[in-house]
Amino acid sequence: MRPFAYRRATDAQTAVAALSERPDAMYLGGGTNLVDLMRLGVVSPGALVDVTRVAAGTVEETADGGLLIGAGVRNSDLAAHPAVRRRYPMLVQAVLSGASGQIRNMATVGGNLLQRTRCSYFQDVSKPCNKRRPGSGCPAVEGDHRNLAIIGHSDACVATHPSDMAVALVALGAIVHVEGRHGARRVPMPGLHRLPGDEPERDTVLEPGDLITAVELPALPFTTRSRYRKVRDRASFAFAVVSVAAALDTADGVVRDCRIAFGGIAHVPWRAELAEEALRGAPATAAEFARAADAELTRARPLRENGFKVPLARNVLVRTLTDLVETP
Numbered sequence: 001m002r003p004f005a006y007r008r009a010t011d012a013q014t015a016v017a018a019l020s021e022r023p024d025a026m027y028l029g030g031g032t033n034l035v036d037l038m039r040l041g042v043v044s045p046g047a048l049v050d051v052t053r054v055a056a057g058t059v060e061e062t063a064d065g066g067l068l069i070g071a072g073v074r075n076s077d078l079a080a081h082p083a084v085r086r087r088y089p090m091l092v093q094a095v096l097s098g099a100s101g102q103i104r105n106m107a108t109v110g111g112n113l114l115q116r117t118r119c120s121y122f123q124d125v126s127k128p129c130n131k132r133r134p135g136s137g138c139p140a141v142e143g144d145h146r147n148l149a150i151i152g153h154s155d156a157c158v159a160t161h162p163s164d165m166a167v168a169l170v171a172l173g174a175i176v177h178v179e180g181r182h183g184a185r186r187v188p189m190p191g192l193h194r195l196p197g198d199e200p201e202r203d204t205v206l207e208p209g210d211l212i213t214a215v216e217l218p219a220l221p222f223t224t225r226s227r228y229r230k231v232r233d234r235a236s237f238a239f240a241v242v243s244v245a246a247a248l249d250t251a252d253g254v255v256r257d258c259r260i261a262f263g264g265i266a267h268v269p270w271r272a273e274l275a276e277e278a279l280r281g282a283p284a285t286a287a288e289f290a291r292a293a294d295a296e297l298t299r300a301r302p303l304r305e306n307g308f309k310v311p312l313a314r315n316v317l318v319r320t321l322t323d324l325v326e327t328p
């Protein structure tokens with residue numbers, strides 16, 4: 001591993017200034033993804049700016065009844081917070097479905113959102129990979145892509161986004177607070193992560209030196225009735241093959257409103273807007289849930305080895321929505 005300098009920032013402006021001074025520096029959250037990638041030689045920063053004490057440990061009420069979560073909040077603390085547990089169960093379930101207790105104790109909200117893909121070619125520096133080395137090619141298109149994207153991918157990259165938490169945040173319509181070289185701004189989700197197109201090296205719309213300072217959850221009363229369901233190859237310590245985050249608001253057997261997002265199927269946590277549209281005003285029945293899933297998944301373009309994800313995504317969505325109807 002390349003030797004690197006270490007510095008701890010205590011406020012956002014100092015952190016951003018530190019990266020402006022050293023373009024080869026990177027922010028360090030819990031280090032559970034970044035340090036692995038440094039060991040593998042995928043990234044080789046000359047300096048790490050520790051941001052775990054910037055906006056650390058705070059979950060605050062917002063004026064409009066939502067929550068503001070500091071980027072340095074550890075995943076375990078987020079999942080244990082009483083207001084998050086009461087108001088956003090899908091977020092708690094998503095966080096707890098990821099990694100292990102030890103990793104969640106280290107991992108931060110900011111770092112979780114910006115973790116890199118688990119595509120095996122990306123992590124193997126002896127292989128070409130357009131995301132790691134632009135223009136070198138994408139061996140996954142013809143190679144091992146069982147766990148990769150079925151929707152929104154390009155010839156340049158068929159990777160999936162790995163975060164469970166991000167799927168719930170996209171369904172909830174979270175807003176990411178960012179401090180950058182030109183001041184503070186807000187980035188809505190979906191909208192933080194980007195599809196690969198012909199620039200798969202860019203996972204997000206963030207610019208060099210941008211620091212995530214917080215994530216804002218809007219007030220959505222019906223998200224108390226929400227759920228995250230994850231299908232994976234083994235019961236723990238595994239990334240999603242397919243996952244669904246869903247919230248449902250029904251009255252007299254009819255869907256008044258809903259929020260749906262998929263994980264494990266795209267380069268971004270995928271908000272299922274066509275499915276949501278199909279469901280609003282429809283009877284809250286398994287047949288309608290299947291129709292909504294089909295509306296979304298008409299966009300799917302599976303690869304040679306991952307066509308199974310299309311019916312899997314459909315079934316997981318139908319099951320999740322049915323559970324929400326059946327559970328008071």
Ligand SMILES: Cc1cc2nc3c(=O)[nH]c(=O)nc-3n(C[C@H](O)[C@H](O)[C@H](O)COP(=O)(O)OP(=O)(O)OC[C@H]3O[C@@H](n4cnc5c(N)ncnc54)[C@H](O)[C@@H]3O)c2cc1C
Nearest residue numbers: 029030031032033034098099108110111112114163164212
């Ligand atoms: C064995 C294993 C299993 C796992 N399983 C799952 C799983 O099932 N589901 C899942 O979702 N995740 C899983 N993970 C991934 C884990 O959730 C992430 O590693 C973790 O959330 C990253 O958070 P971190 O704070 O450690 O980030 P770091 O590793 O510190 O940083 C990740 C990236 O974010 C950048 N960064 C960090 N903080 C900020 C900030 N505030 N602003 C801007 N940039 C920032 C860093 O520069 C780096 O590029 C697993 C990890 C391991 C090792």
Ligand code: SF4
Nearest residue numbers: 119129138157158159
């Ligand atoms: S799918 Fe993306 S990350 Fe994987 S090898 Fe291709 S370009 Fe690299």
